[in-house]
Each structure stands twice: as C-alpha cells, then as structure tokens.
Amino acid sequence: MSVTATPAAPQHPAQGHRVAATHVPSGGLRGELRAVKIVWWRELIRFSRDRLRVVTSLVQPFLFLFVLGEGLSSIAKEGTHGVDLKTFIYPGILCMAVMFTAMFSAASIVWDREFGFLREMMVAPVKRSSLVLGKCLGGATVAGFQGLIVIAIAGLVHVPYAPVMMLAVFALQLLLAFSITAFGVMAAARVSQMQSYMALMQMAVMPMFFISGALFPISGLPTWLSVLNRIDPLTYAVNPMRQVVFAHLTINAAARRALTPAVTWFGWAVPGLLEAGVVLVLGLVMLGIAIAEFSRVE
Amino acid sequence: MQDAAISVQGLVKRYGEIEAVAGIEFEVPKGELFGFLGPNGAGKSTTISMLCTLVRPTAGRAFVGGYDVVSERDAVRRHIGLVFQDTTLDGYLSAEQNLRLHAELYGMPREHVPARLQEVLEMMELWERRKTLVNHFSGGMKRRLEIARGLLHSPRVLFLDEPTIGLDPQTRSSIWSYIRRLETEQDITIFLTTHYMDEAEYCRRIAIMDRGRIVALDTPDALKASVGKDRVQIHTENDEATIVALRERFGLDAQIAENLVTFGVAEGEQFVPRLFAELGQQIRSVNLSRPSLDDVFMSYTGKTIRDAEASSTDQLRQMATMWKRR
Ligand SMILES: Nc1ncnc2c1ncn2[C@@H]1O[C@H](COP(=O)(O)OP(=O)(O)O)[C@@H](O)[C@H]1O
Ligand SMILES: [Mg+2]
Numbered sequence A: 001m002s003v004t005a006t007p008a009a010p011q012h013p014a015q016g017h018r019v020a021a022t023h024v025p026s027g028g029l030r031g032e033l034r035a036v037k038i039v040w041w042r043e044l045i046r047f048s049r050d051r052l053r054v055v056t057s058l059v060q061p062f063l064f065l066f067v068l069g070e071g072l073s074s075i076a077k078e079g080t081h082g083v084d085l086k087t088f089i090y091p092g093i094l095c096m097a098v099m100f101t102a103m104f105s106a107a108s109i110v111w112d113r114e115f116g117f118l119r120e121m122m123v124a125p126v127k128r129s130s131l132v133l134g135k136c137l138g139g140a141t142v143a144g145f146q147g148l149i150v151i152a153i154a155g156l157v158h159v160p161y162a163p164v165m166m167l168a169v170f171a172l173q174l175l176l177a178f179s180i181t182a183f184g185v186m187a188a189a190r191v192s193q194m195q196s197y198m199a200l201m202q203m204a205v206m207p208m209f210f211i212s213g214a215l216f217p218i219s220g221l222p223t224w225l226s227v228l229n230r231i232d233p234l235t236y237a238v239n240p241m242r243q244v245v246f247a248h249l250t251i252n253a254a255a256r257r258a259l260t261p262a263v264t265w266f267g268w269a270v271p272g273l274l275e276a277g278v279v280l281v282l283g284l285v286m287l288g289i290a291i292a293e294f295s296r297v298e
Numbered sequence B: 001m002q003d004a005a006i007s008v009q010g011l012v013k014r015y016g017e018i019e020a021v022a023g024i025e026f027e028v029p030k031g032e033l034f035g036f037l038g039p040n041g042a043g044k045s046t047t048i049s050m051l052c053t054l055v056r057p058t059a060g061r062a063f064v065g066g067y068d069v070v071s072e073r074d075a076v077r078r079h080i081g082l083v084f085q086d087t088t089l090d091g092y093l094s095a096e097q098n099l100r101l102h103a104e105l106y107g108m109p110r111e112h113v114p115a116r117l118q119e120v121l122e123m124m125e126l127w128e129r130r131k132t133l134v135n136h137f138s139g140g141m142k143r144r145l146e147i148a149r150g151l152l153h154s155p156r157v158l159f160l161d162e163p164t165i166g167l168d169p170q171t172r173s174s175i176w177s178y179i180r181r182l183e184t185e186q187d188i189t190i191f192l193t194t195h196y197m198d199e200a201e202y203c204r205r206i207a208i209m210d211r212g213r214i215v216a217l218d219t220p221d222a223l224k225a226s227v228g229k230d231r232v233q234i235h236t237e238n239d240e241a242t243i244v245a246l247r248e249r250f251g252l253d254a255q256i257a258e259n260l261v262t263f264g265v266a267e268g269e270q271f272v273p274r275l276f277a278e279l280g281q282q283i284r285s286v287n288l289s290r291p292s293l294d295d296v297f298m299s300y301t302g303k304t305i306r307d308a309e310a311s312s313t314d315q316l317r318q319m320a321t322m323w324k325r326r
Helices: A013-019 A028-049 A051-071 A073-080 A085-114 A117-122 A128-152 A163-190 A194-211 A223-231 A235-246 A253-259 A272-295 B044-051 B073-079 B095-105 B110-123 B139-152 B169-185 B220-227 B239-250 B268-278 B293-301 B305-325
Strands: B004-015 B018-029 B033-037 B059-064 B080-083 B157-161 B189-194 B205-210 B213-218 B230-236 B255-257 B260-265 B283-289
Touching (some): A028 A051, A028 A085, A028 B095, A051 A085, A073 A085, A073 A253, A085 A117, A085 A163, A085 A235, A128 A163, A163 A194, A163 A235, A163 A272, A194 A223, A235 A253, A235 A272, B018 B044, B018 B059, B018 B189, B018 B213, B044 B157, B044 B189, B080 B139, B095 B110, B139 B157, B169 B189, B205 B220, B213 B220, B213 B293, B220 B293, B230 B239, B230 B268, B239 B255, B239 B260, B239 B268, B268 B283, B293 B305
Parallel strands (some): B033 B189, B080 B157, B157 B189
Antiparallel strands (some): B004 B018, B004 B059, B205 B213, B230 B260, B230 B283, B255 B260
16 A cells, blocks of 8 residues: 655655655654554553453453353253363353453444544554554453453363463464454444444354354254354354363263364364464454555545 | 645545545645635645545645655655644543654654653643643643644644634634744644634735635735725714715725725725825724735635635535544
8 A cells, every 4th residue: 555755866856855854764664563563552551541341341251151150050960961061161251251352442443433543543654554453463462361360260160270271272362352353443444433333243243152152062053053153253262262171171071072072064073273273364364354444545 | 846845736636526626736835834724615624635645636646745645655644744623632541652652653763752752742831741641631732732743753744734623712822822833943834724714814825725726825915915905994073975075086985884984995004194185074083904814715705704614514514424434
C-alpha cells in the first residue's frame, strides 16, 4: 500500500526543501516494529487500567467450571469413569477464558473508531499491517494473562502443576487468543457500532464454544453434531488442550478412552500439532483479511 | 511554486453523485497561515483528507511539502501534522502517554522525544497536566493537546480542521492565540478550515469555498476591498431630507437600516469629510464600516454563510452518520 519516496531527479521544484531538518526519518522495518510494539503496549496499558474487565471476563468461564461442573457431576459420574467432571471440562475453560478476553480486545478497534482514535493511527506513516499485527499481539498477550489465572487454579480441579503441561497449555492459549483476536479485528473492520459487534461475537463465539466439545467428549456423536464439530475451528484448540492436560493425569484406561478421543477426519486421527496448525493457519488467514480491510483507501 | 508547501491542481473528489470537491486549484507558500472558509458541507474536510492521504482524489493532483499525496503517501504523512475536526485522542491514556504513542508511531528518534515533548506541551501550556488522563481534560485542553501532538514530530505543514468548533468563545480565542504564536514562532505552514468569519480574519490568505469550489482566494483585506464599497451609516435630524439630498448631490442610493440612513460608497474615509461639507443637513453621528467577510461571502455566493449552513445541515447530518459507519 505504501510507495517509497524516490529521492531521484527533482520532479517538483519543492524538492530542494526535502533535506530540511525533520525529526521524522523514513521508518523502514525498524519503524514498523516500533509501531507494532506501541500498539501492543497500548493494549496492555488499557487492560491494566480496566481491572473490572479482568474480573468480568472470568465470571462466565468460572460459572461453567464450578457451577455446571459441580452441578452435573452426580449424573455424569457413570460416564466419566470416576474422573471429576470439573477436571474434564477444565481444558475447555482454559480455552474459553482466553477467547472472551481476546474478543474484548478486538472490540477496542470498534471503540477506537467510535471515539476517533483509530484515525490517529490510520494517518501515521506506518503500514496498516503493523497496526493490525500490534493489535492482535496485544489481544493475545492480554488474553494470556487471563489464561494464566485459569492455569493457576489447576489444583482446584485435581490437575497437577506440571511445568511441561503448563507451558504447552499456555502456548496453546496464546495461539488461540491470537487467532480469536484476528477474527475479532477482521469483524471490527466492517462493523462500526459496539452493540452490533458484541451481538456478532455472541452469535459466533457461543455456538463455537458449545460445538467444540469443550463440555462433552467428541466420540459417538450424532452425525450432524459430529460434522459441525469438525468444522468448528475451536475444536482444534480444545482437543489438543485436553490431550495435553490429560497426558499428565493418572486415570484408568477406560476413562481415558471415553474422555479423550482424538479428532478424526474420515476415520483418521488428526495429530495434535496439525490441530494447532489449523488454528494458526486460520488465525493468519483472518489476520491477512483484516490487514487488507484496513489498508483500503477511500 | 518554488516555496510552495501545498500545491493543488484540479483536485476533484466524487462520492457517487455528490461532488464533494469540484476541481480546485491553489498554492500555499511555505510559512503561511492559510485558511479555508466555507459553510458546513462545502468540502473543506474532504480537501484536508485528500491532502493528508486519507482519501484518494477522484481526479487532479496535490503536493504537500513537495510530495505527491497519492504516489508518495508515506513521505507526505511523515511531514504533516493533523488535527481532525473530531477529537482523536485516547481518553484512557494520560496526555504524555498520548504523545509518546504518537512519537513511536511516527518513528521519532528516541533521544529527541523527551525534549520535544516538553517543548510542545509547554507551548500549549499543558506541561503541568501531562500526567492527567485525557478523559479528565476540558474541550479546550483536548484541542490544545491535539495541536501539541500534531506538532510533536516537527511537521512542515500543520493541518487543523475546524480547530475551534464546539468550543466556547473564550476558549476559541485562547486557541487562536496559540495558533498565532505558532505562526510567528515556528517555521511551519498552517492550513486550517473554519466556518467562523471572525476567525478567517486571522489568516494571511483565505480561500472561500462553497459547494466544492473555491469562489475567491486572497488576503482578507483584498477580498473585502474587492467587494468595493464601504458602508456608511448616519444619524441625522431629518432622514427623509437626507436621503433626497444624498441622491441629488452625490448620486447615492440610501436606505433606512437599523434606524439609520445607510448607503454604500467607495473609499468611505475620503467621502465622509465631503459629506459634512456638502450635505446641508445636520449630522449627529457617522458610522463608517469596511465590508466584512460576511459581505464578501455574500457577494461571491449570493447568500450569507448562515443561509448556506442552514441548507446543508440536513446533508451534513447524513454525512456524519456515514462517516461513523466507515
Ligand atoms: N465519505 C463520504 N461519503 C459520501 N459523501 C461524503 C463523504 N464525505 C463527505 N461527503 C460529502 O461531501 C460534501 C463535503 O463534505 P465535507 O468535506 O465534510 O464538508 P465540510 O468539511 O466543508 O463541512 C458533503 O456534501 C458531504 O455530504
Ligand atoms: Mg468539515
């Protein structure tokens, strides 16, 4: 989208003034990186100012984990083969917490548009891609904090604090948060009002969450649900998350078979890394679309 | 052209059927305080948006600081400062944080930032308030902060779109005192838009814009002179007789306006002494006024700026919602 100035032969007479002292050199890659960093930093500052958001975006995940997990445990006892239902849905909650925060982070673009700040960024001498990238990284970081809180309560749901597991969980959370933020930014490029954005997100995120298998094992489902489940991108974050967590649990073989079936494509079990790859690729595609949207000039 | 900070040739912007800017030409030499005066909907903001590379012209060319606004967009952006019509500050950051963010976005060398930041904040008398969240600022302070931010990266050209809109008269005049200080103390070209006649007076030159066209462009004095006649109002013992006398002795067509005998005449200062000597009527008081920019606007567009505003308000409202939708 940007064209570099050619310092070649003077075409316009005003060229002579170009050497005059200016404090703004041509940015180059370093300039772009600074832009990415500052947009990222702004997300963090705003998040740190907004304590309420830290709390509110954890309410729903914790409701699911503790209320639903406790409430349904008596009727789920048979199916979980002795594993606490809360332990079973914990990986889904690890995903849910970052999803909600990432979604809110992307919402700030809509907010910035309504309150004008977006224009300050749009007129800066940097590529729009740097702005969008900074935003997505910021969303991922902020959501990462949220994820850490949920990781910290692992003990409450009988999950051990195994360093390798926690690292893998955190990496998956960051990846998911990045992709969800990219999704949100892509949507925000087209939506100008906060209410519409929130409605859109609710409409997209809740079904994605329910269908992903965050709350139920994904084997033996009716065909329609099975198909939807495989289409749902979130499936490819929730399932590896569960595999990672359950790999560090000591449970009987029956429970393991019942609770952690692999995601299958036409009978083929998709490996965890490929699943993470699906989330990454989708995230990058949405990032690309978001960049294209924001790079348009009237 | 040698010293042109802004040079515009046949610039056009069409939005579907609407011709927001209908082919304008002008040049602003370096260091000038140049104003666009026109009613709402005249195309002022659209012109600024094109000059600032935010909107692509439908036709024509424009150079800012010698750079083409279409093909050298990044170079233009590095050399301009911009204060939008609507505020674009981050209210949840402090004044200082807003400026730091700007410095980073503009890739200012880090070692220059602290000194320059202090300089612009002091210039706008906001240094003591630098730690305050922008949300706690008054409208006038926000405007000043935006001007400070627009100046931070030492732009060659500062664009101010309606810098005083929505501010109370006192704040307006204080903003103007800052702008005029900039003009004298800084090596910078200022391009601003306004729809306040009284503010346009402060500009070195103004372009009067109406429905996408520049209808006149000159210094305020020259524009007023081009309207020609000064306005003379006299208070007399006998208005009827005075009007008759004016017609018979001077060939002037006078009316009663605001309870005074009112007429227009070229070079009023020279005329008034003759009036006393030759009118033959008792004159109690004389009021001589030069034509105002209102008269100028009227003579070039056939309407007052307020009439022009009224007819475009509805259009404007539509546009405001459209802008937000984007
Ligand atoms: N994005 C847009 N889409 C359609 N019409 C627009 C857009 N922006 C401005 N206009 C139209 O262009 C005209 C000039 O608008 P503008 O430049 O904002 O005027 P001013 O700043 O002088 O008040 C108006 O009639 C407005 O409706
Ligand atoms: Mg305007």
